[in-house]
Amino acid sequence: xxxxxRRRLETALLKRELVDRGTLEKIVAQQKNSGxxxxxxxxEKGLLSEEEILVLMEEELNIPRVDFDGCSxxxxxxxxxxxxxxxxxxxxxxxxxxxVLVLAMVDPFDLTAIDDISMITGLKMQPAAAxxxxxxxxxxxxxxxxxxxxxxxxxxxxxxxxxxxxxVEAQGQEETPVVMMVNALxxxxxxxxxxxxxxxxxxxxxxxxxxMDGVLRDLTSPPLQLGIKIISRVxxxxxLDIAEKRLPQDGHIQWRxxxxxxxxxxxxxxxxxxxxxxxxxxxxxxxxxxxxKLGFTSDHYxxxxxxxxxxxxxxxxxxxxxxxxxxxxxSALHYLNRPEVNIITVEDPVEYRLxxxxxxxxxxxxxxxxxxxxxxxxxxxxxxxxxxxxxxLETAKITAQAxxxxxxxxxxxxxxxAAGAVTRMIDMGLxxxxxxxxxxxxxxxxxxxxxxxxxxEEYVPNADEKSFFxxxxxxxxxxxxxxGRGCRYCSGTGYxxxxxxxxxxxxxxxxxxxxxxxxxAEILRQKAVAGGMRSLIMDGRREVEEGITTVDxxxxxxxxxxxxxxxxxxxxxxxxLSRRNSQxx
Numbered sequence: 198x199x200x201x202x203r204r205r206l207e208t209a210l211l212k213r214e215l216v217d218r219g220t221l222e223k224i225v226a227q228q229k230n231s232g233x234x235x236x237x238x239x240x241e242k243g244l245l246s247e248e249e250i251l252v253l254m255e256e257e258l259n260i261p262r263v264d265f266d267g268c269s270x271x272x273x274x275x276x277x278x279x280x281x282x283x284x285x286x287x288x289x290x291x292x293x294x295x296x297v298l299v300l301a302m303v304d305p306f307d308l309t310a311i312d313d314i315s316m317i318t319g320l321k322m323q324p325a326a327a328x329x330x331x332x333x334x335x336x337x338x339x340x341x342x343x344x345x346x347x348x349x350x351x352x353x354x355x356x357x358x359x360x361x362x363x364x365v366e367a368q369g370q371e372e373t374p375v376v377m378m379v380n381a382l383x384x385x386x387x388x389x390x391x392x393x394x395x396x397x398x399x400x401x402x403x404x405x406x407x408x409m410d411g412v413l414r415d416l417t418s419p420p421l422q423l424g425i426k427i428i429s430r431v432x433x434x435x436x437l438d439i440a441e442k443r444l445p446q447d448g449h450i451q452w453r454x455x456x457x458x459x460x461x462x463x464x465x466x467x468x469x470x471x472x473x474x475x476x477x478x479x480x481x482x483x484x485x486x487x488x489x490k491l492g493f494t495s496d497h498y499x500x501x502x503x504x505x506x507x508x509x510x511x512x513x514x515x516x517x518x519x520x521x522x523x524x525x526x527x528s529a530l531h532y533l534n535r536p537e538v539n540i541i542t543v544e545d546p547v548e549y550r551l552x553x554x555x556x557x558x559x560x561x562x563x564x565x566x567x568x569x570x571x572x573x574x575x576x577x578x579x580x581x582x583x584x585x586x587x588x589x590l591e592t593a594k595i596t597a598q599a600x601x602x603x604x605x606x607x608x609x610x611x612x613x614x615a616a617g618a619v620t621r622m623i624d625m626g627l628x629x630x631x632x633x634x635x636x637x638x639x640x641x642x643x644x645x646x647x648x649x650x651x652x653x654e655e656y657v658p659n660a661d662e663k664s665f666f667x668x669x670x671x672x673x674x675x676x677x678x679x680x681g682r683g684c685r686y687c688s689g690t691g692y693x694x695x696x697x698x699x700x701x702x703x704x705x706x707x708x709x710x711x712x713x714x715x716x717x718a719e720i721l722r723q724k725a726v727a728g729g730m731r732s733l734i735m736d737g738r739r740e741v742e743e744g745i746t747t748v749d750x751x752x753x754x755x756x757x758x759x760x761x762x763x764x765x766x767x768x769x770x771x772x773x774l775s776r777r778n779s780q781x782x
Contacts, residue, residue, distance in 0.1 A: 206235060206306065209257035216244055234304050237329075247328055254305065254326045263291055263301040263327045265335055272339070272685070274298075277318045277417045279381030280340035282374065286310035289327070289335045296320055301327040301335075313374040319402070319420035375426045378419070379434070382427075383452060385416075386478060387459055392519070393478065396428060398471030403427060410646045410695050411519060414688065421471075428472055435463035442472055450476075462546065479548050485531045486524070492696040494739070497731075500701045501640065505529055510637035511600040513587075515612040521644050521697055522609045523548055526583055529607060530554055533581055541577055543570040544585035559585070567592045575599060584608040590626040597627060600635040614733060615639040615702035616721035619712055633709040641733060642699040643754040645746045646692035652684035653744070662748045670738055679744035696745060698736040698754070 207225070210216050216224070216239070224238050231238070239245040254260040274290045275283075277298070283289065287303040288310060298320040302310065305324035315322050382405065386394050391407040398404075403424025405416040419427065432439045435448030450461040462477040489498060504512050512529075514522045527549060530540060534553050542551075545559035545567070555577075557570050567584060568591040574582060575595075586609050587593050600606045610618045618639045622632055655677040658666075666674035681691025702708075702725045711721055726732055731739075737751035 205258055206254075209253055210239075212257065213253060215249065215253065220244065236304070251326050251328070260305050261299075261323075261325045263289075263299075263325045263331075265289075265301075265327065265331050270335070270339070273417065275339045277320075278314055279317070279378050280336075280384070281377040281381055282310075282314060282317070283336050283340055285377075286314070287329065287332050287336070288314065289332050289339075291325065293320070294323070297323050299323045299325055301325045301332060303327070303329045303332055316423055317374055317378055317419055318417075319423070375423070375430050378423075379427055379430045382416075383459070383461075383476075383478075386476075387452075387480075391478060394474075394476040396424070396431070396474040396476075398424060398468065398473065400470070409688075410690075410692060411644055412646070412690075414690075425471070428474055431463060431474055431476065432465065435461075437463070437465065443467055485527050485549070485551065488528050488532050491521075491525060491528055493699065494736075497699055497701055497736075500638075500703060501529075502532075504638045504701075504703070505533060505605075507605060507637055509600060509603045509605055511597060511606045511608070511635045512637050513608055513610055513618050513639045515610045515615060515618045515639055515641045516643060517611060517613075519644070520642055522642070523585075525640065525642065525697075526607055526609065527551065530581070530583055533605075538580040539578055540581040540583070541574045541579045542583040542585070543567055543574060544583075568595055571595045571599065575604075579604060581605045581607070586610070587622070587625075593622055593625050593627045594631070597631045597635040601631075606635075612641070614718070614722060615641040615700050615730075616718040616725060617641075618702075619721060620718040629713050629715075633704070633712050636704055638701060638703040640699055640701050642697050643733060643737075644695045644697055645737065645740065645750040645754045646690075647694045647696050647745055648679050648747060649681035649684065649687035649691055649693040651686040651693070652682040652691065653679050654682055655679055658748075665748055665752070666738075669734060675742055678741065678748070680747050691747075692750070696740070698733055698740060698751070700730060700733045700736060702730055 207221060210221060211218060224235055224242070224244075227233075227238055228235050233241075236245075236247075236250045239250065240247055251262045255262050268291070270289075270291060271293075274293055277293075278288070278290055286307060286309075289301040291299040291301050293299070298314075298318055300311070300314065300322050302324050304310070305326050311322045311324060382394065386407050389407065389409060391409050392411075393408040395406040395408070395413065396403060397406070398421060399418070401421050402418040403421055404418050406413045407416060408414075418424075429439050432446075432448075434450050437446045437448045445467065446463075446465045448463045450463060452459040452461060458480075460479040462479065464475050464477075466473045466475075488501065493501060514525050516522055530542070530551060534540060534551070539555070540553075541555045541557065543557045543559060547556045547558045550556065557565075557574065559565055559567060559570065567586070567588065571582070571584065571592065572595065582599055582604050584592065584596055584606065587596055596606055596608055610621055612618045612621050616639075618641075619632060619636070623629060656679075657676070658674040658678050662678065663674045666672060681687060681693075683689040683691045687693040702721075705728070707728070708721060708724060711724060716724075722732070733755050734751065737746070737755060740746045741748055741751060
């Protein structure tokens with residue numbers, strides 16, 4: 198087919214008498230030896246200009262030309278083709294017309310490029326011709342220059358690691374379209390700061406999504422035929438059994454780019470539509486933020502620091518999955534890490550390596566559980582212990598006893614608010630006297646998206662937002678609030694980056710007495726607020742009033758779990774509040 202396409206060009210050259218037959222035969226011979234395009238050789242020899250060749254293709258071969266001057270290209274179109282493929286074949290997607298993609302190419306006769314891109318996008322190709330310099334300029338603009346932070350597939354190394362971490366296997370570097378697409382997907386996720394990649398069979402396509410700032414965002418979906426190959430590629434990289442599609446599997450990938458290393462946890466799940474994969478991205482070289490950079494207000498920061506200055510006792514961080522509990526614990530350990538103390542952690546998994554801190558990985562296959570590891574750690578003369586999560590009574594008891602015997606212990610629980618941590622441990626079976634004797638304080642937190650600084654604007658609050666302020670804060674809404682319009686910096690969402698909201702419950706004599714008397718979580722919470730604790734929702738109000746985030750974000754992050762509204766949107770919450778008030782009256 199490529200030979201046929203080349204002959205069409207030769208025929209057109211002779212028909213227009215742009216070159217004679219003898220010269221053309223020499224050019225063809227050079228093309229076979231060098232592998233260069235005939236058009237490129239003609240330009241290099243000074244026989245024709247690039248403009249003359251573009252005119253020839255358009256008039257004789259009906260190949261449209263693209264000049265890019267004043268041409269507006271939708272970024273969602275360029276996202277359909279991996280950067281590595283665009284750079285390899287020197288192509289640029291221009292426009293989508295239904296099921297046809299107009300593709301500007303340096304070599305419109307390159308059927309290999311056309312077939313590969315058609316397979317990846319699931320669309321038919323309409324080749325168009327363009328100057329090489331123009332295509333390179335557009336690739337640099339939309340995909341980044343070669344040698345930038347977007348490392349080429351051949352310059353990156355993906356290796357897999359067994360769960361125990363003792364076996365590492367380097368993967369091959371064949372640059373097939375599937376390999377390049379997986380490379381490009383990981384590369385894009387890393388560059389955009391995604392925490393997870395979701396690959397989900399969905400009808401006749403593979404749905405691709407990135408979790409950005411805690412919210413899933415759709416990417417262009419390749420056809421399912423290609424999607425199956427993508428899933429197989431990821432399983433190979435994670436050293437999983439590609440033939441096993443009936444059982445869930447877990448694996449690890451160590452991704453070594455030119456400038457940074459990324460650890461990835463891979464989880465597969467058989468669904469009725471096929472295997473679903475989630476890849477959790479963990480930047481191995483991530484800088485642990487100091488406590489003062491975590492978004493704590495000055496008063497919350499001072500309270501947390503005073504808790505960490507204790508020589509012994511238990512400090513808990515609570516909240517749902519993905520609320521930043523691990524980040525807070527790591528920052529606390531970084532703050533506490535000094536040559537004169539021995540810090541040991543037990544985690545599942547160890548997400549980031551901390552210099553100067555002894556980290557232990559839970560491994561249930563060899564019966565290395567949280568409780569079992571804790572017993573061993575207590576024989577290692579520790580000053581400070583971090584337990585990744587308290588999941589059962591045995592772990593809770595050992596943790597509390599360690600806090601009572603001269604160790605500062607940090608851990609996490611999955612509860613909706615700070616007071617709920619106390620009742621959760623009681624529900625596990627831990628005695629109230631152990632809780633009151635060991636527990637110093639509880640930090641509950643959530644992550645909320647920040648208003649994009651590039652497109653933020655003031656606006657007058659609507660009726661729902663005014664109702665929100667009136668119901669929950671007992672005050673009028675400010676005359677103006679802040680929101681993001683949506684721009685290219687925030688991908689049209691109006692949000693860019695995240696910050697935290699917290700409530701910190703410090704156990705005092707009154708709260709300890711309430712616990713011993715069997716007080717409920719709600720009674721404890723009310724007593725703590727009366728004693729000066731700023732609740733999650735009040736901390737959220739502060740950030741809304743300061744223009745850091747929006748009412749919708751506070752509702753999304755807190756109300757669905759804390760107040761059990763049955764939904765996490767502002768409309769649903771206000772409807773819930775109205776129903777609750779009417780029921781009371």
